[in-house]
Amino acid sequence: MSRSEAVRKMTGLTVMLPGGIMPGEIMAAVHDLSRKYDFGIYLSTAQNLRLINIAEDDFEAVKAGLAAAGAVFKGPGGFPLPKVCIGAGSCKLGLVDTLEFSRLVGERFAGRKNVKPKFKIAVSGCPAACSGAMLADIGVVATRAGFNLYVGGKGGPRPRVGQRIKKGVSRDEVMYAIEILVDYHDRKTTGKQRFAKLLNADDFPFSLE
Numbered sequence: 252m253s254r255s256e257a258v259r260k261m262t263g264l265t266v267m268l269p270g271g272i273m274p275g276e277i278m279a280a281v282h283d284l285s286r287k288y289d290f291g292i293y294l295s296t297a298q299n300l301r302l303i304n305i306a307e308d309d310f311e312a313v314k315a316g317l318a319a320a321g322a323v324f325k326g327p328g329g330f331p332l333p334k335v336c337i338g339a340g341s342c343k344l345g346l347v348d349t350l351e352f353s354r355l356v357g358e359r360f361a362g363r364k365n366v367k368p369k370f371k372i373a374v375s376g377c378p379a380a381c382s383g384a385m386l387a388d389i390g391v392v393a394t395r396a397g398f399n400l401y402v403g404g405k406g407g408p409r410p411r412v413g414q415r416i417k418k419g420v421s422r423d424e425v426m427y428a429i430e431i432l433v434d435y436h437d438r439k440t441t442g443k444q445r446f447a448k449l450l451n452a453d454d455f456p457f458s459l460e
């Protein structure tokens with residue numbers, strides 16, 4: 252097989268990293284497998300691990316090797332892991348444990364299916380919003396008065412800052428509001444659709460501040 256034919260038969264695989272944390276077992280497996288199968292490693296902007304240029308013939312072996320190390324893979328329709336800043340555990344400005352918040356979101360929404368591509372959620376441990384919470388479809392920002400919740404942020408060629416729909420509320424209230432938003436997005440969309448386009452719909456379930 253020529254080099255150009257080999258390039259055409261490459262594929263990729265995304266390993267989910269909750270909270271952007273890389274477990275040592277997965278790091279070791281990725282290291283060993285990348286040396287054996289000669290693929291590339293990319294840290295995605297969503298804080299996941301994207302393995303690139305895996306030869307299709309090697310794909311199942313790579314996937315099995317990672318699964319044995321405890322890896323969970325991104326698949327179509329799954330709920331996205333929140334993008335988080337490092338939060339109170341490692342940042343002196345942090346007001347909450349963002350990793351724990353991310354874990355709770357993961358637990359609550361892991362069973363969701365049919366989540367559309369490009370749906371993004373981000374959590375920041377203080378108003379500095381280092382995780383880009385105001386640029387996500389759903390953004391959670393911790394403040395001294397409680398959590399603020401934003402919706403409709405996006406990047407891309409026409410970036411937009413999310414609009415606040417909750418101010419100074421509890422974590423439980425944030426979770427409940429996220430549930431309503433996710434249900435609404437699912438109901439209103441059949442394919443890729445950023446939340447920004449839904450904010451002005453008559454039946455949008457929250458008031459914009």
Ligand code: SF4
Pocket residue numbers: 336337338339342343344345346375376377378379380381382
């Ligand atoms: S958003 Fe706040 S808590 Fe999070 S990393 Fe930035 S400064 Fe620290």
